[in-house]
Amino acid sequence: MIKTPYLLFLGDAxxxxxxxxxxxxxxxxxxxxxxxxxxxxxxxxxxxxxxxxAEARAAGAETxxxxxxxxxxxxxxxxxxxxxxxxxxxxxxxxxxxxxxRDEPDLVAVAQATGRSLHDVRxxxxxxxxxxxxxxxxxxxxxxxxxxxxxxxxxGLALDKSMRAMxxxxxxxxxxxxGILITGDGVPLDAVVADFMAGSIEWLTPDNDADHWxxxxxxGSLYHVSFSGVTLALIHGGQPDALILxxxxxxxxxxxLPGYDLPSLEALRxxxxxLARIANPDCVVAGISINTQHMGQAEAVAYLKELEDxxxxxxxxxxxxxxxxxxxxxxxx
Amino acid sequence: MIKTPYLLFLGDAxxxxxxxxxxxxxxxxxxxxxxxxxxxxxxxxxxxxxxxxAEARAAGAETxxxxxxxxxxxxxxxxxxxxxxxxxxxxxxxxxxxxxxRDEPDLVAVAQATGRSLHDVRxxxxxxxxxxxxxxxxxxxxxxxxxxxxxxxxxGLALDKSMRAMxxxxxxxxxxxxGILITGDGVPLDAVVADFMAGSIEWLTPDNDADHWxxxxxxGSLYHVSFSGVTLALIHGGQPDALILxxxxxxxxxxxLPGYDLPSLEALRxxxxxLARIANPDCVVAGISINTQHMGQAEAVAYLKELEDxxxxxxxxxxxxxxxxxxxxxxxx
Numbered sequence: 287m288i289k290t291p292y293l294l295f296l297g298d299a300x301x302x303x304x305x306x307x308x309x310x311x312x313x314x315x316x317x318x319x320x321x322x323x324x325x326x327x328x329x330x331x332x333x334x335x336x337x338x339x340a341e342a343r344a345a346g347a348e349t350x351x352x353x354x355x356x357x358x359x360x361x362x363x364x365x366x367x368x369x370x371x372x373x374x375x376x377x378x379x380x381x382x383x384x385x386x387x388r389d390e391p392d393l394v395a396v397a398q399a400t401g402r403s404l405h406d407v408r409x410x411x412x413x414x415x416x417x418x419x420x421x422x423x424x425x426x427x428x429x430x431x432x433x434x435x436x437x438x439x440x441x442g443l444a445l446d447k448s449m450r451a452m453x454x455x456x457x458x459x460x461x462x463x464x465g466i467l468i469t470g471d472g473v474p475l476d477a478v479v480a481d482f483m484a485g486s487i488e489w490l491t492p493d494n495d496a497d498h499w500x501x502x503x504x505x506g507s508l509y510h511v512s513f514s515g516v517t518l519a520l521i522h523g524g525q526p527d528a529l530i531l532x533x534x535x536x537x538x539x540x541x542x543l544p545g546y547d548l549p550s551l552e553a554l555r556x557x558x559x560x561l562a563r564i565a566n567p568d569c570v571v572a573g574i575s576i577n578t579q580h581m582g583q584a585e586a587v588a589y590l591k592e593l594e595d596x597x598x599x600x601x602x603x604x605x606x607x608x609x610x611x612x613x614x615x616x617x618x619x
Numbered sequence: 620m621i622k623t624p625y626l627l628f629l630g631d632a633x634x635x636x637x638x639x640x641x642x643x644x645x646x647x648x649x650x651x652x653x654x655x656x657x658x659x660x661x662x663x664x665x666x667x668x669x670x671x672x673a674e675a676r677a678a679g680a681e682t683x684x685x686x687x688x689x690x691x692x693x694x695x696x697x698x699x700x701x702x703x704x705x706x707x708x709x710x711x712x713x714x715x716x717x718x719x720x721r722d723e724p725d726l727v728a729v730a731q732a733t734g735r736s737l738h739d740v741r742x743x744x745x746x747x748x749x750x751x752x753x754x755x756x757x758x759x760x761x762x763x764x765x766x767x768x769x770x771x772x773x774x775g776l777a778l779d780k781s782m783r784a785m786x787x788x789x790x791x792x793x794x795x796x797x798g799i800l801i802t803g804d805g806v807p808l809d810a811v812v813a814d815f816m817a818g819s820i821e822w823l824t825p826d827n828d829a830d831h832w833x834x835x836x837x838x839g840s841l842y843h844v845s846f847s848g849v850t851l852a853l854i855h856g857g858q859p860d861a862l863i864l865x866x867x868x869x870x871x872x873x874x875x876l877p878g879y880d881l882p883s884l885e886a887l888r889x890x891x892x893x894l895a896r897i898a899n900p901d902c903v904v905a906g907i908s909i910n911t912q913h914m915g916q917a918e919a920v921a922y923l924k925e926l927e928d929x930x931x932x933x934x935x936x937x938x939x940x941x942x943x944x945x946x947x948x949x950x951x952x
Contacts, residue, residue, distance in 0.1 A: 417845040419876045476814040480849045483813055508851075511898045512750040515852030516813045522844035543752045546897075557893065564879075565844045 288380045288405050288470040289348035290318045293337060293372075297354045297365055298325045305330035307382060308353025311468050314443045318470070320345045325364065330354065339368075339375045349405075351467055352381035361385050369393060373402045380405040382463035407466040408474050410486070417484035417523050419565065424494030427616060428526040429504035429575065430558045432548045434513060434541045436534040437577035437605075438504030439465050441612075444604035445530070446501045448613035455498040459490050461520065465503045475505055475516055483516065487523025499616065500524075504532065508557055509549045510540055518561060525565040528572035528616055529558055531599075535589060536580040551597060572619065573612040574601040621713045621738050621803040622681035623651045626670060626705075630687045630698055631658045638663035640715060641686025644801050647776050651803070653678045658697065663687065672701075672708045682738075684800055685714035694718050702726060706735045713738040715796035740799040741807050743819070750817035750856050752898065757827030760949055761859040762837035762908065763891045765881045767846060767874045769867040770910035770938075771837030772798050774945075777937035778863070779834045781946035788831040792823050794853065798836045808838055808849055816849065820856025832949065833857075837865065841890055842882045843873055851894065858898040861905035861949055862891055864932075868922060869913040884930060905952065906945040907934040 294308040302309065312319050312332045321337035324330070337345065350372040356362065361369075361383065369379055369387075373396045381387050387404040388394060397404050405411070427445065429438040442458055442465075449456035458465070460472025473486045491500040502524045506513030531551050540546035549557070555571050562569040574593060578586035586603060593601040600611040627641040635642065645652050645665045654670035657663070670678065683705040689695065694702075694716065702712055702720075706729045714720050720737040721727060730737050738744070760778065762771040775791055775798075782789035791798070793805025806819045824833040835857045839846030864884050873879035882890070888904050895902040907926060911919035919936060926934040933944040 419844040419873075419879060421878070476812075478813050479809075480811050480813060480816050480852070481809040481846065483848045484845055508894070509897055511752040511855035511858075512817055513814065514855050514894075514897075515816045515848040515850075517848075518841075518851045519813070519848030522847050525844075540752075545754070546752060560890065561841070561847075564842055564847075 288467070289378055290470050291320045291347055292318050292349050292351045293339070293342035293347040293377070294319055294322045294332065294334065294353045295350050295368065296322055296324045296328050296330045296332070297352070297356070298327045299330035299354045302330045305332070305354045307464050307467055308332055308351070310464050311351065311353060314468050320347045323350070323368070325368065339372050339377070343375050343377070348378060349380050350377040352379070352383060353467065356383055356385065359385065361390060366390070366392060370396050373397055373400050376400070376402070378403040378405065380407060380467060382407045382467055384408065407463045408477055410474055410478055412489070414478060414482040414486035414489050416481060417488050422488070422491070422493045422525065423496055424498045424500065426491055426500045426502055426524050426526045427528040427530060427572065428502045428520065428524050429530045429532045430517065430521070430554065431504060431507045431532040432509060432551065432554050433507050433534065433537060434510050436532045437575060438532045441530060441532055441575040441604050441609065442501045442503045443468070444609035445612050448609040449499060449501070449616065452610070452613055452617065454613065454617060455495060457498070457500055459500050459502045461487070461490070461503040461505050472503070475520065476513070483519035484523030487520055491524055502526065508561070509554070511543065511546070521558065521562050522565045526562055526569055527566060528570055528619060529562060530572060530612060531555060531574045533574070534577040551593070570619065571599060572615045573599050575609070575612065576601060576603050578603040578606060622711055623803050624653050624680055625651050625682050625684045626672070626675035626680040626710070627652055627655045627665065627667065627686045628683050628701065629655055629657045629661050629663045629665070630685070630689070631660050632663035632687045635663045638665070638687045640797050640800055641665060641684070643797050644684065644686060647801050653680045656683070656701070658701065672705050672710065676708050676710070681711060682713050683710040685712070685716060686800070689716055689718065692718065694723060699723070699725060703729050706730055706733050709733070709735070711736040711738065713740060713800060715740045715800055717741065740796045741810055743807055743811055745822070747811060747815040747819035747822050749814060750821050755821070755824070755826045755858065756829055757831045757833065759824055759833045759835055759857055759859045760861040760863060760905065761835045761853065761857050762863045762865045763850065763854070763887065764837060764840045764865040765842060765884065765887050766840050766867065766870060767843050769865045770908060771865045774863060774865055774908040774937050774942065775834045775836045776801070777942035778945050781942040782832060782834070782949065785943070785946055785950065787946065787950060788828060790831070790833055792833050792835045794820070794823070794836040794838050808853065809846070816852035817856030820853055824857055835859065841894070842887070844876065844879070854891065854895050855898045859895055859902055860899060861903055861952060862895060863905060863945060864888060864907045866907070867910040884926070903952065904932060905948045906932050908945065909934060909936050911936040911939060
């Protein structure tokens with residue numbers, strides 16, 4: 287569990303896209319962000335107050351979050367200087383970089399000397415159990431995609447936001463590094479050892495109030511041969527009561543797999559639902575979330591309308607239209 | 620890759636069952652075994668020549684394989700004495716124990732001093748790639764089960780044996796610890812990190828002659844919620860041309876999951892085949908392997924006959940009747 291609130295480290299980001307993790311934290315958990323720290327030449331700007339380390343500590347910040355991709359596959363000495371000073375100022379550090387903070391001897395030594403924590407959210411910090419498949423109390427919803435990177439995390443965060451706004455009890459359960467940095471905890475599922483994948487998701491989504499929803503962040507796709515096992519572990523460990531089908535309609539092949547076509551939403555439904563019912567016989571498909579970023583407004587609306595008629599399910603782009611109709615569909619279950 | 624041939628260490632096994640790993644090696648790869656090493660009070664006997672360490676080295680043994688379960692969750696000092704002496708005599712050590720050889724400082728120190736290797740087959744020794752899904756040359760067959768522990772490894776080993784006896788090109792590809800000890804290499808799939816599961820199976824079953832079959836050892840079950848993700852990674856990484864359905868008909872619930880019924884063989888077929896066709900559109904179900912150990916001879920024969928009529932596929936118990944009919948079904952594809 288990463289201590290909040292955060293100071294968001296944008297480093298020397300060459301553009302806004304390089305700081306998309308920080309942007310996600312600011313968009314979804316603005317209350318967790320006291321400010322941003324930018325180095326000379328930084329081209330990203332979240333619109334938060336620029337703060338020195340000391341100012342951010344005085345404003346209550348507990349953790350400096352590396353919310354930016356690094357260049358050249360190593361943590362530069364210029365970054366190191368800031369990170370070491372942050373530890374000395376009393377910050378914990380959190381990062382989703384491939385290069386682990388814990389593999390840097392200087393950061394480890396200073397963290398030990400100052401009694402601070404280094405959180406590498408790509409690496410599990412918990413010994414997860416093997417899944418036991420026992421039915422848990424409370425409700426769970428999971429996004430399943432026709433492909434990787436079609437907007438499953440965004441869908442989950444938007445759904446959680448809509449459900450809370452409607453007064454429903456909801457918790458977003460992160461299963462990837464960005465989601466973990468946004469919420470401060472979760473399971474980095476792609477880094478969990480095979481035997482413990484489903485168990486880690488049971489651990490993440492324990493017994494809860496009967497009217498509480500865990501909104502579980504989806505990963506991979508049953509149709510993506512590189513990562514489909516991760517997806518099935520998520521379905522069986524999460525034992526969802528409801529699935530949201532997620533899709534990006536303009537993609538021409540599976541991400542990273544040029545020889546593989548995307549399935550139809552009907553095929554995804556007919557594959558995912560019977561598998562989900564192994565763990566939870568009452569599971570239903572509750573709605574569809576479409577990433578229409580590569581479509582015009584009119585085209586997107588027409589596509590969603592056609593989809594609703596065809597599949598008999600609410601279909602929204604949560605970025606364009608919010609996720610309220612998906613939340614309503616869950617409330618109606 | 621573990622060097623062969625082996626001296627099989629049976630320790631102080633309280634009965635034959637405790638030495639079942641050693642029994643499997645002796646049954647399936649007798650040519651890999653120069654003899655057995657038994658301590659005082661050992662109640663297991665594989666019928667191999669009892670040898671001292673020096674005698675086994677003189678007979679060509681390269682690796683002492685711990686083919687026995689230990690008691691009390693630790694490697695006893697009595698075992699250690701033999702293991703240390705084996706390293707000093709020039710043996711490598713190989714083990715599938717939960718307690719890792721590499722976690723024992725004395726074994727590590729002696730192995731370093733003598734230049735010998737410690738193989739813990741529960742732990743990956745390779746950095747596997749992420750799967751790329753590219754179609755590979757050669758043929759592959761995979762056993763998929765209605766449940767865990769229904770005889771998938773046995774089926775694979777028997778099938779490999781039958782195929783070789785028929786003059787077909789075949790390689791058994793181990794994906795679990797016992798299989799790895801039997802053949803000397805493989806992937807300990809349940810210990811692989813999630814993102815690399817499918818890639819590890821692509822690595823294990825590379826391009827091969829067009830008429831060569833990889834017989835891939837199955838793991839888990841699509842219907843076993845604790846391990847289903849491992850199974851799907853195996854299906855998508857292995858891109859099998861043929862599936863063998865594996866089943867144990869007398870089981871009353873899924874292994875370790877009292878609340879879960881076993882699926883029918885028809886349900887398994889209808890779930891596994893469409894998933895396999897995502898990676899290999901030409902995949903077929905080629906046969907059925909039934910573990911009839913809890914049935915009488917007449918009951919078993921009647922059950923298999925009824926199954927063949929019902930499903931239109933060859934159905935055998937490879938332990939009772941051999942796997943020739945499954946091999947013939949593959950040869951006919």
